[in-house]
Amino acid sequence: MPPNYTALFLGNTVGSCTVGGFPSYSINVSSVAQVQLAVIIARELDIRLVIKNTGHDFGGKSTGMGGLSLWTHHMKDWRFYEKYQAVDGSYSGPAFRLGAGIQAFEAFELAKAKNVTVVGGEGKTVGMIGGYVQGGGHSPLTSIYGMAADHVLSINLVTADGRFVTADAKTNSDIFWAVRGGGGSTFGVVTSMVVRAFPQMKVTIMTYNMTTSSTFTPSTFWEAQRAYVDNFEEYADKGFYAYYRIRHVNAQIYHDMNAMVAPNTSESEFRETLAPLFQKWQELGVPFTPFIKEYDNYHDAWKDGFPHEVWTWAMRQASRLIPRENISNTTKRAEIFDSIKGVFDEGANLIMFNIRNPPGTDKIDNAVNPAWRDVLMFAIMFVTWQVGDSAEYATQLNRNLTYEWNPRWRALTPGAGTYMSESDYIEPNWQESFHGWKYKRLLEIKKTVDPWDVFYATNAVGSEEWELEGTLLGHLPSQNSRLCRK
Numbered sequence: 001m002p003p004n005y006t007a008l009f010l011g012n013t014v015g016s017c018t019v020g021g022f023p024s025y026s027i028n029v030s031s032v033a034q035v036q037l038a039v040i041i042a043r044e045l046d047i048r049l050v051i052k053n054t055g056h057d058f059g060g061k062s063t064g065m066g067g068l069s070l071w072t073h074h075m076k077d078w079r080f081y082e083k084y085q086a087v088d089g090s091y092s093g094p095a096f097r098l099g100a101g102i103q104a105f106e107a108f109e110l111a112k113a114k115n116v117t118v119v120g121g122e123g124k125t126v127g128m129i130g131g132y133v134q135g136g137g138h139s140p141l142t143s144i145y146g147m148a149a150d151h152v153l154s155i156n157l158v159t160a161d162g163r164f165v166t167a168d169a170k171t172n173s174d175i176f177w178a179v180r181g182g183g184g185s186t187f188g189v190v191t192s193m194v195v196r197a198f199p200q201m202k203v204t205i206m207t208y209n210m211t212t213s214s215t216f217t218p219s220t221f222w223e224a225q226r227a228y229v230d231n232f233e234e235y236a237d238k239g240f241y242a243y244y245r246i247r248h249v250n251a252q253i254y255h256d257m258n259a260m261v262a263p264n265t266s267e268s269e270f271r272e273t274l275a276p277l278f279q280k281w282q283e284l285g286v287p288f289t290p291f292i293k294e295y296d297n298y299h300d301a302w303k304d305g306f307p308h309e310v311w312t313w314a315m316r317q318a319s320r321l322i323p324r325e326n327i328s329n330t331t332k333r334a335e336i337f338d339s340i341k342g343v344f345d346e347g348a349n350l351i352m353f354n355i356r357n358p359p360g361t362d363k364i365d366n367a368v369n370p371a372w373r374d375v376l377m378f379a380i381m382f383v384t385w386q387v388g389d390s391a392e393y394a395t396q397l398n399r400n401l402t403y404e405w406n407p408r409w410r411a412l413t414p415g416a417g418t419y420m421s422e423s424d425y426i427e428p429n430w431q432e433s434f435h436g437w438k439y440k441r442l443l444e445i446k447k448t449v450d451p452w453d454v455f456y457a458t459n460a461v462g463s464e465e466w467e468l469e470g471t472l473l474g475h476l477p478s479q480n481s482r483l484c485r486k
C-alpha cells in the first residue's frame, strides 16, 4: 500500500512504495473467452490467479503478489425474467440474471425499476454475486428471507479445466451446492448468476447516534444497550434487522445505528414495537433523536438507511455468530453481553448485527455456514492504528484480537462459528468456524473440480495446502510475499 496509508513500522518511507501484494498483470474482463484463456494460462504456466470484483474482501482474498488478476468489475450485463422456472421446479417467478460485476446499489436500482426486491448486502458498493453471495451473504432482509445464497437459482462459471458451464439443481449440482456459501475464488470464476426476486414491500427504518458525555455516562450507555439486547429475540422474530457500531471516538463512546430495518412493517407498527425500549431509554436519560421513516419500496429505505462506508487499511477484525441460546437464556445473555462490553473496555471497537435466519432455512441444501441458521446476533470486534504508531502497539492490538479477545466469545458459544467474509484473517480452525460440518464435502468437491489448485484465496476451501512465505508483526501472513505450496 502507498506508505501514507499503512504504517511506518513496515519500513515504508514516502516515495518508496512498490507493487507489493498486488498482482503483476490484470485483465479487465469483458468476455467469457478472456476468463477461459486466463484460467488455462494460469494453470499451464503455474501462475497465481486472482479474481477481483470490488476488492472489498477484508481478508485480502482478491489480491495476490505477482499474480494474474481477473478484474470482473465491468461485467455488468443483466436480464430480468418475469417468470423464471427453476430446473427442478422448486421456483417459478421473477428473477434476475446478474453479471459478475453488478454491485449492490445497481441491483437494488434494477429491482426498484422492475417493482421487485432482491436480497443483497447493506454496503452500497459490495458486489452481488462475487465474494458476497459465494460467502453466504447476509442482508437487511435476512431476518425474513435468509441468506443471499439461498436464492441463487443458476450459476454460470468457468471451471479450472477451462470449461464454461452452468451449475444448477440438475447439472453440476455439486458445484451448485458448493458455490452457494462455500466461498469465492474456490470452485471457478462465476460470470453470472440467476437470483430470485421478491415482491416489492413497504419498509420502515430507524437511524440515530449518541455519544457519552459528562451527563450521559458510559454506565448509563451500557445499561441502555443491555435493555436493547434484551429485545433481540422479539425484534429478529418480527423480521427486523439492525446494523450498528460502538466505537471509541475522542475518549468517548460513539454509537451509531445504521440502520434498523423493519421489512413489511408500517411506521406505526414499528413505533409500537419499539415503544417499551424508548420508554426505558427515556427513564435512563439517554439523549437520542431517532430518524424513523416508512418507505413504499426497499431501495429507498436502504438508500437512506445506509451511508456510504469508508474503511481504513490499518484495521483488522474478528467476529462470532452468536446463537439464539446465548440471547434467549438470561444468564448466557448476561455473560455474552459482559464479554462484548469487556473487549470494548479493553480497546476494541464493535460492529453489531441483530439478525436471524427464518424458520425452515436450516433445511436448505447449500453450503451456507450452518452457524448462520441459529444466529440472533453477529458481533464483530475491530482494532485500528495510525500510520505513526509503533510496531509494539500494533502488535499488541493484533495479538489481543486473535489470542485474547475472540477466544472469550468463542468459549461462550461452543459449536457456533463465524462469517468468513467478516472474520479474523488468521481465524484459528477456520474450516470449522466458516463451514462447520459442511467442510468435508466442500473439500471433496474442491479436490474433484480443481485438482490443480488454480483457485486459491486466503482461508478458502483447500488453502491449507498453501502458505505465504513472509510474516508481518511476527505472526500475520504477509500479502507482500510469495504464495508457496507447503
Ligand SMILES: Cc1cc2nc3c(=O)[nH]c(=O)nc-3n(C[C@H](O)[C@H](O)[C@H](O)COP(=O)(O)OP(=O)(O)OC[C@H]3O[C@@H](n4cnc5c(N)ncnc54)[C@H](O)[C@@H]3O)c2cc1C
Pocket (backbone or CB within 6 Å): 050, 051, 052, 053, 054, 055, 056, 057, 058, 061, 062, 072, 100, 120, 121, 122, 123, 124, 125, 126, 127, 128, 129, 130, 131, 132, 133, 134, 135, 136, 137, 138, 139, 183, 184, 185, 186, 188, 189, 190, 191, 309, 311, 421, 422, 457
Ligand atoms: C463496506 C462493506 C460492507 C459490507 N457489507 C456486507 C453485508 O451487508 N453483508 C455481507 O454479507 N457482507 C458484507 N461485506 C463483506 C463482503 O461480503 C465481502 O467483502 C465480500 O468478499 C465482497 O465480495 P466482492 O466480490 O465485492 O469483493 P472482492 O474482494 O472483489 O472478492 C471477494 C472474494 O470473492 C472472489 N470473487 C469475486 N468475484 C468472483 C467471481 N466472479 N467468481 C469467483 N470468485 C469471485 C475473490 O477472488 C475474493 O476471494 C461488506 C464489506 C464491506 C467492505
